Amino acid sequence: MLPGLTSLRQVLRKDLRILAYHRVLQVDEPTAFAFDLNEVSASPAQFYAQMQLVKRHYDPIRFHDVLVAGSGGAPLPPRPLIVTFDDGYDDNYHVAFPILRELGVPAMFFVSTGHIDSGQPYAYDWLVYMLCRTGARRLSVSELDFDQPIPETLTGRRALAKELLFHLKALDAVTQATVIARLGEAWGMRPEKHAQCRPMTWDQLREMHAAGMEVGAHGVHHHILAKLAPAAMIAEVHDSMRTLRRELGAPVDVMSYPVGGPDSYNAQVIDAARQAGFRMACNYVTGVNRLPTAAYFELQRLSVESEMDLDWFAAMTALPEVFAHRKRVRLG
Ligand SMILES: [Zn+2]
Structure with a gap:
């Protein structure tokens, strides 16, 4: 050229x-x-x-x-x-x-x-936080046919959160918010300000x-x-x-x-x-x-x-x- x-x-x-x-x-x-x-x-x-x-x-x-x-x-x-x-x-x-x-x-x-x-905190972050910290034993999300025991270990919980988020993001935005809010109420963990997020x-x-x-x-x-x-x-x-x-x-x-x-x-x-x-x-x-x-x-x-x-x-x-x-x- x-x-x-x-x-x-x-x-x-x-x-x-x-x-x-x-x-x-x-x-x-x-x-x-x-x-x-x-x-x-x-x-x-x-x-x-x-x-x-x-x-x-x-x-x-x-x-x-x-x-x-x-x-x-x-x-x-x-x-x-x-x-x-x-x-x-x-x-x-x-x-x-x-x-x-x-x-x-x-x-x-x-x-x-x-x-x-x-x-x-951002909603997906809050979902991860709840899953890391909840005392609940099972995670059930009927919209996703999701029903699994919540692991004892933090590593296991993070892996479960990652899997849940992957499926959750395929739902419409209102249903996503509904699922996160419903888990929060069931687990007594309503979103609150947090220094880490x-x-x-x-x-x-x-x-x-x-x-x-x-x-x-x-x-x-x-x-x-x-x-x-x-x-x-x-x-x-x-x-x-x-x-x-x-x-x-x-x-x-x-x-x-x-x-x-x-x-x-x-x-x-x-x-x-x-x-x-x-x-x-x-x-x-x-x-x-x-x-x-x-x-x-x-x-x-x-x-x-x-x-x-x-x-x-x-x-x-x-x-x-x-x-x-x-x-x-x-x-x-
Ligand atoms: Zn973003």
């Missing part, structure tokens, strides 16, 4: 990598921690090393930069990468934010606004936003949008946007679909996101985004997991086609 065309191609076509994190947390004693360990993406030390690597090998950018480049503004740097977090756990503020600030890496925090408002506050998000971090939507109640009735789905999308704009006093351009697998959103959800004024959205499907793309409402991500050492992380970001998790069961 002619040199001119090569450089033109480099300007026009780029691979946008988007990393997906949930929690950054040191769990020293897993037995004293009763929430979902699968939500812990990295320890503070792992995260620090990963962000150093990102700075060395990539050009960390914001979604805002993608929008600017897409509308003819400043082109993207050669190796664009965006760091994202889903849900809104307060370790994002206490642990990840200071590291990002120190290293000068921007990030996007997708938060479920209802949990920022209430301070209550605390959402960030609006003040914390405003501070991060003022320091150059981006904040986006992740629904209101973290319901799976494709599993809601149309009016409820549209309300989740619009209300999350409205609340974020009000609390941040700034435009909100991007959302990520709760859970985010192929079954968690559809053409109606994408339509609702456009109608609400979002300009891009992330799913939780593994992949790199070749820009320019027609799929700005289905941006794929690379999920970071706590079992990845730095070599694996480096390989996964460099060659995601080979090293990223292909099939995964995750809460998103």
